[in-house]
Amino acid sequence: MRSAFLSLLFLCLYILFVSVSSAPSTEFVYPNFTASNLRFVDSSKGAFLFSRSSIFKAGLFSPRGDSSSDFYFSVIHVDSDSTIWTSNRDSPVSSSGKMNLSPQGISVIEDGKGQTPVWSTPVLPSPVYSLRLTDAGNLLLLDRFNATLWESFRFPTDTIVLGQRLPLGMFLSGSVSRYDLSTGDYKFVVGESDCLMQWKGQNYWKLRMHTGANVDSNFPVEFLTVTTSGLALMGRNGTTVIIRVALPPSSDFRVAKMDSSGKFIISRFSGKSMVTEFSGPMDSCSVPFVCGKLGLCHLDNASENRSCSCPDEMRLDAEKRTCVPASQSLSLPVSCEASNISYLELGLGVSYFSTQFTDPVEHGIELSTCSDLCSKNCSCLGVFYENTSRSCYLVNDSFGSLSLVKNSPDNHDLIGYVKMSMKKTNAQPPGHTHRGSNFPLIALVLLPSSGFFLLMALGFLWWRRCALMRYSSIREKQVTRPGSFGSGDLGSFHIPGLPQKFEFEELEQATENFKMQIGSGGFGSVYKGTLPDETLVAVKKITNHGLPGRQEFCTEIAVIGNIRHTNLVKLRGFCARGRQLLLVYEYMNHGSLEKTLFSANGPVLEWQERFDIALGTARGLAYLHSGCDQKIIHCDVKPENILLHDHFQPKISDFGLSKLLSQEESSLFTTMRGTRGYLAPEWITNAAISEKADVYSYGMVLLELVSGRKNCSFRSRSNSVAEENQQNSSSTTTTSSGLVYFPLYALDMHEQGRYMELADPRLEGRVTSQEVGKLVRIALCCVHEEPALRPTMAAVVGMFEGSIPLGSPRMESLNFLRFYGLRFAESSMVEGQNGESENMVFHRRESSNSGGSRHSASYVASQEVSGPR
Structure with missing residues (x-):
């Protein structure tokens, strides 16, 4: 009985122990x-x-x-x-x-x-x-x-949570799938200046490429963290934000995750489910391998739906879920022993993600040379060739998604080829011409005599090449000194994205010893040139520079050279020899907007052409502010820096060159940069400068497009208007001579709804009041005194295209124009009497003013301030 009781007790204790444990x-x-x-x-x-x-x-x-x-x-x-x-x-x-x-x-x-x-x-x-x-x-x-x-x-895996830090050099690795948590091919890495997303070690996206990411400073990055107000890339011991993603403030559960889909996603628990607050890349076709190996990704811009297909002459292998050659004579992959190599053309408009983040293996070479480089490289799977710069990119890793972006300005001259092995013996790489077996009889006759002359020509060319090399060596020794650039050190460092490098003699010959000057500005002079392939270029000689070394110069050029947009002048290359720094741009055959718009003798720009110029310029500035890798503030938007190409297509020039100015040259303008008549009010006060300064300058340019004359030039009102203003003193610019400050005149006419008074009289009724009113309203919204009230350039584009309603100018934020107009009229009268130059700049000074503006500006006679900040 006692033993049974003890057994029962032990059983109960065991059950209790198991349940507790x-x-x-x-x-x-x-x-x-x-x-x-x-x-x-x-x-x-x-x-x-x-x-x-x-x-x-x-x-x-x-x-x-x-x-x-x-x-x-x-x-x-x-x-x-x-x-x-x-x-x-x-x-x-x-x-x-x-x-x-x-x-x-x-x-x-x-x-x-x-x-x-x-x-x-x-x-x-x-x-x-x-x-x-x-x-x-x-x-x-x-x-x-x-x-x-x-x-x-x-030791994070694919996610960081609120308050967690991801230090410099650390990364998040996406999983293979939702149910397979193994390490996948996509990574999110904290870099020294940005966060990078990689696929199999190749970069394909940066955090600052997202329109929701704001770059606040350029200090070195220390860590990434998730906060109650968003995502922040921090530096300076966690006291300074480098890049921030602002999200609605919330103390709810919030995570940042490198998703298995190849996107970086920030989401928050709303109480019922996880809600996505941020996702990048925004374009799902920008994620590598979303359509499998050699798949073409198509994005429907209207619905943002993604679809996949195979390139021409290829078909989908459903079993392997990859694109394969449609022809039985072609095969993939190509072995190192393959003797007959062929290249399948992908056509224009097909881009490969790695070309945006890697250097070309060569600049300035022919397509046939580019394909030869791939043919000799066993690991090369294909090539991409840029026609304009003649740059050659080799694809040495597994092909990811080949994103087909229709009408994309980023790949309009990029053409791709996939390397294949061919059973036939007459395969030819791209760029090579097929030679037949019949050799011309005339060649057999001329060959003995022509061979002698050919040898003489080759000998002369070899002698000239050696002479140039000896001359270059002497010049290097002469110009290489402390504080100057060495000409032989360019290969001693590596800068990603560096455009084509020209020799000084090439540009000297192309410009006929810098014979035809077509422009000048704060950086130097611009000359017209012709390259050996008959391509017209504009060569800018940088004279006002103070860089301590060539690497800094090349770093700046690499940034500018990688920016591509249909409304931005493209940098084709550069030259750096000693103190000679030159930039080579594509040539704009219609010159600047300033010469075309204000010319008294040339053809008058029609209204539709002016509208297209305004829209194209807005698109270019919107790209600089929010569309490229690094936010760029132009700081000198004016008609002289808007160039016109075929069909008057506008292209913005002189963007991103601010760091090329020397300290001595820029010391006068350490707090200000720009040109009289286009300077935003914050340049004159101690307010911070942002991209909204470009918006203001753009608004002033837009008013000049409407009127066809400079805003700050001498002009007289019509008699009827002058008489009316004698009775109605709404304007403060009217003087006895009838001088007009056009932005204030535009404000007066906007209040009265008399938009046709503002149109260029040379249009002779070929424009409606509604068309003029649209541009005037946009312009006045852009020139608000408070930067926060000005629209972004992306919003301006939306107003032009009709996707965003037209803004309403705020009168209380435009009263400062009355003060500017009064000072313009006074100083213009004095200048007219003294015969002084019209060029004037503002001294940055802050004072009280009871005349409707918080700030006042004093004018002094000076030369024009030109060049970005």
Whole structure:
């Protein structure tokens, strides 16, 4: 009887022990602890540890939620069921796998396969006293003094949460899929100046490329963090924001994740589900491999739906889910032993993501030479060739998605070829001409005599080449001195994206020793030139520079050279020899807008041409402000810097060259940069300068497009208007001579709805009041005194295209024009009497003014200030 009672007691104690040991813990567990999914599946679905407020849980879980799939030791947000950290992502265990906590740390072991862990924490400096899960989601190993020995936040997988830091050089790796948490091919890396996204080690996106990312400073990056107000890339010991993504302030659960889809996503738990707040790249076709190997990605701009297809002469292999040659005579991949190599043309408009982030292997070469480089390289899978710069890109890794972007300005002259092996013997690489077997009889007759002359010509060319090399060597020794550029050091460093390098003699010959000057500005003079391939170029000689070394110059040129937009003048190349710094641009055959618009003898720009110029210029500025890798503020938007190409297509010039000015040349303008008549009010006060300064200058240019005359030039009102203004004193610019400050005149006419008074009289009624009113309203919105009230250039484009309603000018923010107009009239009268130059600049000064504006500006006679800030 007594033995039966003791047996029953032991059984009850055992059941109690098992039930207690299988209950999950809160916040802490201690060494000699073992957990498995099966052990805790009934009480907490696999979780053995909860944070203090049960916000997060830790355990061995399966992404599929069943008992037969792979299990991972993970930390999960309870309410959203989002996995924020995984230990053994590349070595999952079965449902009977175990997590052991010992004084040496954590280890994950596959049951039945010995004690060798599939994952474990590194060697620790002291024994573990406890394992803690915080309410922030951080898993900590603590010693007996509660000092942290190891933490999961320092070893992120694909996600960081609110308050977590991702240091410089660290990365997030996307998983293979939602259910396979193994390390995938997509990475999000914290770089020295930006966050980069990579596919198999190749860059394909930067954080600052997103329109929602704002670049606040240029200090070195230290870490990335998720905050209650968004995402921030920090520097200077966490005191300065480098790049920020502003999101609605919220203390809810927020995560930033490198998704398995190849996108970087920021999402927030709204109370019911996770809501995406930020996603990049915005264009799903910009993600490599979304359409598989050699797949073409098409994006419907209207619906943003993505579709995939194969290039011409290729078909989809459904079994392999890849594009293969349609012809039986072509095969992939190409082995190193292949003798007959062919190239399948992908055509224009097809881009490959890596060409935006990697250097061409060669500049200024023929297509045939480019294909030869690939043919001789066993690892080369194809080439991309840029016709304009004759740049050659080799694809040496697995082909990702070839994104087909219709009418894209970024790849209009880029053509791609896929390398294949061909069974036929007459295959020819691109750029080569096929030679037949019939040799011309006349060649046999002329060959002996022509050979002699050919040898003489080759000998002369070789002698001239050696002479030039000796001359260059002498010049290098002469010009290389402290504080100047060396001419032989260009190959000593590597700068990504550097455009074509020209020799000085090439440009000297192309411009006929700089014979035809076609322009000048704050940076130097511009000359017309013709390259050996008959391409017209504009060569700018940079005379006002003060760079301490050639690398700084080349770095700036690399930035400008990589910016491509149909409304931005393209940089074709550069030359850097000693103190000679030259930039080679595409040639604009219609010159500047200033010469075309204000010319008294040339043809008059029609209204539609003016509208197209205004829209194209707005698109170019919008791209500089928010569309390229680095936000660029032009700081000198004016008709002289808007060049016109075929059919009067506008292209903005002189953008991004501010750092090429010398300290001595720019010391006078350390607080101001621009040109009289186009300077925003914040240049005159101590306000911060932003891209809204360009918006103001653009608004002034837009008013000049409407009137056909300069805003700050001498002009007289019509008699009727002058008489009316004698009765109505709404304008402060009217003087006895009838001088007019046009922006104020435009404001007066806008208030009265008399827009036709503002139109260029040379149009002779070929424009309506509604058409003029649209541009005047946009212009007045752009010239608001407060920068915050001015629209962005992207919004201006929307107003032109009709996707955004026209803005309404705010009169209280335009009253400063009355003060400007008064000072213009006064100074213009004095200048007219004294015969002084019309060129005037503002001294930056702040004072009170009761005449409707907070700021006043004093005028002094000076030369025009030109060149970006």
